[in-house]
Amino acid sequence: MLTESYRVLGVPFGAGMPQIRHAYRQLVLQYHPDRNHDPEAPAMFLRIQSAYEYLQRFQENGPAPSSVSPPSPPPKPQTDWEKYQYVYDPPADPKEYVAWATVARERARRQKEKDHAAYIARTLAMKQKWWYPLARGSSYLVLLLGFLVGVSFISVPLLFFYSGQFKHLFLGVITVPIGFAIQRIMKTFREDIRKHFGEDLPAPSK
Structure with missing residues (x-):
């Protein structure tokens, strides 16, 4: 062993x-x-x-001592x-x-x-650091920007539709799935933020 x-x-x-x-x-x-x-x-x-x-x-x-010791009693069953x-x-x-x-x-x-x-x-312990609010706020700013990018990709066909550019509506085949993929990524990112910054944990006592 x-x-x-x-x-x-x-x-x-x-x-x-x-x-x-x-x-x-x-x-x-x-x-x-x-x-x-x-x-x-x-x-x-x-x-x-x-x-x-x-x-x-x-x-x-x-290591166990090498000297000879008297016989020990039988070991207890494990x-x-x-x-x-x-x-x-x-x-x-x-x-x-x-x-x-x-x-x-x-x-x-x-x-x-x-x-x-x-x-x-x-x-x-991290929650007590001075930079904790700054790091958490920056993460949520990135999250917000990501959601806005996803929404903008999803909205591309609607913008072409309301502007009368119907021949460009086929771009929705590309932009809409990308937008939904970005939204899914941001949802996962949101869960990572919650876990990393311990939002479900109690606030440290002062």
């Missing part, structure tokens, strides 16, 4: 925590399911998370969570797959909660 963890993070065996942490952050940005829509990305993301947590514990606790918490490849035994899949879903849920909590903390 130790060697595999170094391999997953792409760092030399025995690398220190600064190098491990740097590699982990780079890989998380690359394979996070919100950024990477490849079907293999979630599994790779979980493997990266497991490898980092394992090496972090290893760096903190160090729960499904303890058994599969750091297992990211599905087991070959179908009987174990159900328990593994349940743990994998729970692991993903916990990671999602952790990511959401980090997003909230980061966004609330």
